[in-house]
Amino acid sequence: MWGERVLLVLWKKWFSSPGRPAVSPIAGDKPESVVERIQQGDDRLRDELIRSYHPFILKTTSRFCRRYVDPARDDAYSIALAAFDEAINRFLSDAGRSFLGFAETVIQRRLIDYARQEKKHSEVVPYSAFDTESADGDSAGNRLEVAQAMDAYARERTAEDRKAEIAALSEELSGYGITFGDLVDHSPRHRDSRIALLKVGRRLGEDERLCGMLRQKKQLPIKELCEGGDITRKTAERHRKYLVAVGLIAYGTYPFLREYIGLDHDGEEATS
Structure with a gap:
C-alpha cells in the first residue's frame, strides 16, 4: 500500500519549488509532443510535465473519490501521480486519442484497483x-x-x-432522460447480444472522442459505434439507452456496477 513516506517522496520530487526554472520548458507545447520527446529520451521534461498537470491529476482524483483530495495526505493522490507517470510511458501517439484522455483512463483504472484492494483488506x-x-x-x-x-x-x-453508486448513476442517467426502468425494458435478453453490446459500450466509455460526443450532445454516436462491425445500426438504436448506461459506467467511477454488469470479464454478470 502506498504510505505517507512514498507520497512525500513523490510530492517533493514533482512539486518542490527550489531550482524550478522561471519559464517552463514545455510552455505552449501540446502534451502529446512533450510525451513523445520524453519517450525519445528527454527525461528531464518528465518532472516538468507532471508539475504542469498537477491540477489535472488532482481534479481527476477528486472526481473519482467524490470528495476533496488533500495532495499531502491522501494515498489516492499518490496512486494518481504514479498512474500519470505510467501513462507517459505507455502512451502511443498514433492511437488517435489525446494524452490527457489516455492519462485520465489510466488514473481511473489504477484508482479502481486501489479501491478494490482497500475493500478486500477491510473485509479480512x-x-x-x-x-x-x-x-x-x-x-x-x-x-x-x-x-x-x-x-x-x-x-x-x-x-x-452499491446503493451510493446506483444513486449516482441514476442521477447521471436522468440527464439523458433514462431511468432504471428503461434499462430493464431495453437490456439485451441473449448472452451473445449482451456481450457484443457490453464490448461496444465499453469502447464508448473508454474512447475520449466518442464519450465526449455523448456527454456534450447527450446523444449516442451510433454511426461511429457501428463502424467496428460488432453491432448493426438497428441493434444500436434498439438498445440506445442500454449503451448509454454502459458507456457512462465504463467512463465513470462505478467499480461495483462495472463488476456487476461484467465489463471486466466478458459480459458475465456477478451473482452476489
Whole structure:
C-alpha cells in the first residue's frame, strides 16, 4: 500500500519549488509532443510535465473519490501521480486519442484497483480477533460471534457502496432522460447480444472522442459505434439507452456496477 513516506517522496520530487526554472520548458507545447520527446529520451521534461498537470491529476482524483483530495495526505493522490507517470510511458501517439484522455483512463483504472484492494483488506478478519476469550473461557463461541459480526459488517458496507453508486448513476442517467426502468425494458435478453453490446459500450466509455460526443450532445454516436462491425445500426438504436448506461459506467467511477454488469470479464454478470 502506498504510505505517507512514498507520497512525500513523490510530492517533493514533482512539486518542490527550489531550482524550478522561471519559464517552463514545455510552455505552449501540446502534451502529446512533450510525451513523445520524453519517450525519445528527454527525461528531464518528465518532472516538468507532471508539475504542469498537477491540477489535472488532482481534479481527476477528486472526481473519482467524490470528495476533496488533500495532495499531502491522501494515498489516492499518490496512486494518481504514479498512474500519470505510467501513462507517459505507455502512451502511443498514433492511437488517435489525446494524452490527457489516455492519462485520465489510466488514473481511473489504477484508482479502481486501489479501491478494490482497500475493500478486500477491510473485509479480512484479523487473526487477533479470534484470540479473545470470554470470562468463562468460551473462546470458540467468542470467535464465532466476532466472525459473524465482521461478515455482517462487510455485507452492509458493500450494500451501502452499491446503493451510493446506483444513486449516482441514476442521477447521471436522468440527464439523458433514462431511468432504471428503461434499462430493464431495453437490456439485451441473449448472452451473445449482451456481450457484443457490453464490448461496444465499453469502447464508448473508454474512447475520449466518442464519450465526449455523448456527454456534450447527450446523444449516442451510433454511426461511429457501428463502424467496428460488432453491432448493426438497428441493434444500436434498439438498445440506445442500454449503451448509454454502459458507456457512462465504463467512463465513470462505478467499480461495483462495472463488476456487476461484467465489463471486466466478458459480459458475465456477478451473482452476489
